[in-house]
Amino acid sequence: MPELRKDPVIKRWVIIATERAKRPHDFVRPKVEEKSTFCPFDYGNEHTTPPEVLAFRPADSSPNTPGWWVRVVPNKFGAVDPTLEPRRYGVGMFDAMEGFGFHEVIIETPDHNTHLALMDYKQVEEVVWAYWHRYTALANNTLIKYILIFKNHGRDAGASLQHPHSQLIALPIVPKRVQEELDGSLDYYNYKERCVFCDIIREETYRKERVVEENEDFIAIEPFAARFPCETWILPKRHANSFGSIVEKEVKSFAKILKNTLYRMWKALDNPPYNFMLHTAPTTGEGKEYYHWHLEIVPRLTNVAGFEWGSGFYINPMPPEEAAKYLRSVEIQ
Helix, strand or coil: CCEEEECCCCCCEEEECHHHCCCHHHHCCCCCCCCCCCCCCCCCCHHHCCCCCEEECCCCCCCCCCCCCEEEEECCCCCCECCCCCCEEEECCEEEECCECEEEEEECCCCCCCCHHHCCHHHHHHHHHHHHHHHHHHHCCCCCCEEEEEEEECHHHCCCCCCCEEEEEEECCCCHHHHHHHHHHHHHHHHHCCCHHHHHHHHHHHHCCCEEEECCCEEEECCCCCCCCCCEEEEECCCCCCHHHCCHHHHHHHHHHHHHHHHHHHHHCCCCCEEEEEECCCCCCCCCCCCCCEEEEEECCCCCCHHHHHHCCEEECCCHHHHHHHHHCCCCC
16 A cells, blocks of 8 residues: 655655555666766876866875876866855846856776775775865865765766766755755754654664664664665764764774665666765754754666656655665675
C-alpha cells in the first residue's frame, strides 16, 4: 500500500509508492561508452586550466606542473565571477544582483579513469582536506554568505568531464533549499529544544532499519522520507552546524564512510550517475544550536516529471528500508 511520509526537517511530503516497488537492479541503465578525448585535468595539461589556488604536491615541485595528487582551480567557465561586486538593483518590480561569487573545481586525483568509490582511503582523505581548506579560506571573505561543495558523477548527473572532480560555489546569498533546512531546524528546536538532525541520528541508531553504515564519528542512513531510491545522507554524530569545524580524526572517519557508501552504490547499482551536496551553515555562523551539517547523496535512478514539478512532492518507488538493506549487503573490499 502506498504511504505518504513527511520530512521532519523541511516538512516536505513524499510518496513511497510500494505498488510500483522495484529492486535496485531494476534501475541499472545501459552504459554509454565514454570516448577518449583531450582532458584539461590530466597530468601535463595544467597550463590549460586557470592557475591553481590550492594543490597538494611535493614541496620541491612548481605550481601548475605535474606532481600534484589533488589540485583546485577556478572553473574556466564559472557560473559566478569574483571580480564583480555583489551589488543589488531593481529591474522594474524585480530584484537582481551582479553575479559575484567563486566557482572552483577540485580535481580529486591525477588518475583519469577512477572515482571516489574506488580510490584508497588516504586519497579520499586528501580530497576532504582540499574541501576543508577551500571552505575555510573562502569563509573568511565577508562578502560570502554560503559555500556549497558538490559533485556530479556521470553524464546523466551533469558531469561534462569524466575525470574525477568536485566543485565549489561560494555565494553572497544563502540558497533557498538550505534556508528551508535552517528554518525547519529552528522550528523544531523552538518546539523541542533539540536539534532535529541529532534526534534523527538517535532514532535511526535505535531502529537500525535505515542505517547503511556507521563508525565512531559518522552515520550513513536512508532518510525516512527519501525522495529517490537509495538517497543516502551522511551525518556527523557530533553536533556541529558547520563543515568548517571538522577535525583531523573526523576527516579520516568521514573519508572512510564516504568512500564505503559510494562503493556500495557502485557495486549494487553498477556505477550509477549521482550527485552529492554538502549542506552546511551559512558562513555567518547561523544555527549553532539547531543546525547540523551533512552530506546528501542522490543516485540518478529515476526521472523527475510533471507531478513532482507541479506539486513539490516526490514519488519514490523504493522504500528506504529496502534500499538500506540492499546497500548494507554489499561487502566492502
